[in-house]
Amino acid sequence: MKKITLVIIIVFIYNIYIFAQIDSNKPYFDLMRIADSSYKTGNFELAIRYANQALEYGNLESHLYNLGCYYSLNGDPDSAIYFINLAINNGYRNCSWLTKDADLATLRYGTDWENLMRNCVEKSRQSTDTILADYIMTFRGNEKKYRLKIDSLLKDTGIHSRAYDSLWKLIDSIDKRNIQVIDSIVELRGFPDICMVGEKAAYTVFLIVQHADLSSHQRYFSMIHESMEMGCFKKTHLAYLTDRILMNSEFKQLFGTQLSWDESLNKYTIIPIIDSVNIDIRRKLFGLIPLNDYLQRINH
Incomplete structure (x- = not known):
């Protein structure tokens, strides 16, 4: 938890530093308050005027973003795109919100919007939070180590052994602890x-x-899907999660990613799938190798 705390402290210090760049003796915040008040009352022209005046004294990324919203609502898409891009270039990284903000609804078409979204995603990739990434990676070892032991136990003792049951109890406790960490993040x-x-x-x-x-699968599905749409999560991972949800909800799977251990054959077999004739077409669309190749790889 120390690294999580460190992340929060760094963000806090960074925000203090940014605000310190704006001379509090100048009317920056007064102008922005008037602009925001005008926006809330629907007077977008007045909001634009005061927000532009405030540019003489500072340009927080939220200021630039809001100015883009004002222009969008006032029917000036070119200026709106310009200022949203400027906000991105000055540190705005919430690409997901760009796709949902009602103020920008009229902008979401054409190459200008596509280029803006590409700019946001690329800038986000360039500004990876390495401290948080390193912290998350500390959970990779336990996540992987004990599941590899399960595979060897299956082949040696099968599923009906005390060692197998004990190991699964340990894995279950690790899984519960890990998802709580992700929830906190x-x-x-x-x-x-x-x-x-x-x-x-x-x-x-x-x-x-x-x-x-x-319940965690269902809670995170929309987040992963949204990130995938933004180019910030792999399609293959969404396919795996989709099948896991279907399987645990007692439905047939779509992509054939979920397997079960067949003791009589001493190998993994595929859990029932929907529309098996077209399975490899669906798999290809989501970046997965053909089903037979997948099974061969798993069992060798």
């Missing part, structure tokens, strides 16, 4: 996807979610 910082913590740490997050209980 989400509450403090938002969902730790590739854009926030990089590919390796995001993969660890996926494994922790994948091995959690059904």
